[in-house]
Amino acid sequence: MSDGLDSLRAPGRVAAPDEGITIDELRLASRNHALPMELLRHDVTPTGSHYVLTHYDIPDVDPSTWRLDVDGAVERPLKLDLAALRAMPAQTVRVTMECAGNGRAALIPRPLSQPWLNGAVGTADWTGVPLALLLERAGVAEEATDLVLTGLDHGIERGTEQDYQRGLSLADAAASDALVVHEMNGVPLPPQHGFPVRLVVPGWYGMGNVKWLHRITVATEPFAGFQNRAYRLRQEAGDEGEPVSRIEPRALVEPPGFPDFMTRTRVVRPGPTTLRGRAWSGWAPVERVEVSTDDGTTWREAGLGPDLGRWAWRAFDIPWEAEPGEHSLRARAYDGSGRVQRLDPAWNRGGFANNADQPVLVVVPGRGS
Ligand SMILES: Nc1nc2c(c(=O)[nH]1)N[C@H]1C(S)=C(S)[C@@H](COP(=O)(O)O)O[C@H]1N2
Ligand SMILES: [Mo]
DSSP states (O other): OOOSOGGGOOOOOBOOTTOOOOHHHHHHHHHSOOOOGGGGGOSSOOGGGSOOOOSSOOOOOOTTTOOEEEEESBSSOEEEOHHHHHTSOOEEEEEEEEOTTTTGGGSSSOBSSSOOOSOOEEEEEEEEEEHHHHHHHHOBOTTOOEEEEEEEEEEEETTEEEEEEEEEEHHHHHHTTOEEEEEETTEEOOGGGTTTOEEEOTTBOGGGSOSSEEEEEEESSOOOSHHHHHSEEOSSTTOOOEEOOBOOOEEEEOOOSEEOTTTOOEEOOSEEEEEEEEEEOSSSOEEEEEEESSTTSSOEEOEEOOOOOTTSOEEEEEEEEEOSEEEEEEEEEEETTSOBOOSSOOOOTTOOSOOOOOOEEEEEOOTTO
16 A cells, blocks of 8 residues: 655665766755864864754754644653753853764765764754753653654655654763753754754764754663664665764864865965864864875874863864875874774774764965065
8 A cells, every 4th residue: 555655765875986976965965064164273163163063854843833742651751842942051161063974975885874074073062951850850760771752843754654762761861961951052952953952862873963853751661663773884785783872083184275166175275384184073072183284194193182071073284285296184093992983994884883084185385475
């Protein structure tokens, strides 16, 4: 029996060897913008330039009727309006958020989805109520193990109609200081970032940071819904796969000099200059960043900027004597858990958690040109 949605049931696929970016990918790319790389210069990303990823539509939420339900395996279910949530004790945490699909468009073969290059990252000061405090007020049942977080956005994905929902174990929630956020950089959340309320799970890839949050259900088993099945590292469509969780270490170079309009190749005048960038990891603080100015043949250790907080990226810089010619700049991060940014990370069908380094092509013109 057909429900008329058969044309929307196509499974996820990877691009054919010579297949260029499709119109579907372009449409997603123009809705979901990246961080302009030069804005890596800011400790806190200017709010409108923080990357955006929205699976369906940005929902139209009326803040006067919005409620947050905390229900399921709890002693005292809660129903809070926005004023009540805003009146609760709040914390502000500086968090670097990255989409699990960052870097996907450069994979070979390319998984068809939002075609990110490197810019699906940003840092914000998020203000909200600790998730732990809400759970404490509701009184979590002893047998509870998990949470299901539900957003107000609704869509269909590979044939499955759904509200955007993610599961998070109580253990992972506790270990990550998750916040139920109502402000971004000191102002109410903008619509595209989850107005009026979203979850922020510091250190985790973006998919767990549920926007337009309106329900937190305490559960006694892991959530097996679409988004938790989709975000897994699989070689083949039918594989069980490992779930995507924390952010792998990554360093990005702030593009030096000035760009060529079409190719974004950089032009840097010859002579001494300083290369800068940002590095982060959701597993442990970044301890070291190395930079190569010869396409990965040799590496030098960069200096690290001030610590901006446990969950925020760290600036790095290194002097460079720009000699006339073409150069490919690269950077790689090492974190305190022993994880190293791999230059050739393992491919997976979703194009998730790929932290291959980003070559930045620089042309240094001859002296006097
Ligand atoms: N409700 C809802 N929450 C969501 C999403 C979504 O589509 N709907 N996208 C997720 C993904 S995949 C990412 S990477 C982050 C992006 O957050 P941002 O748009 O504020 O940068 O939000 C996550 N939370
Ligand atoms: Mo994402």
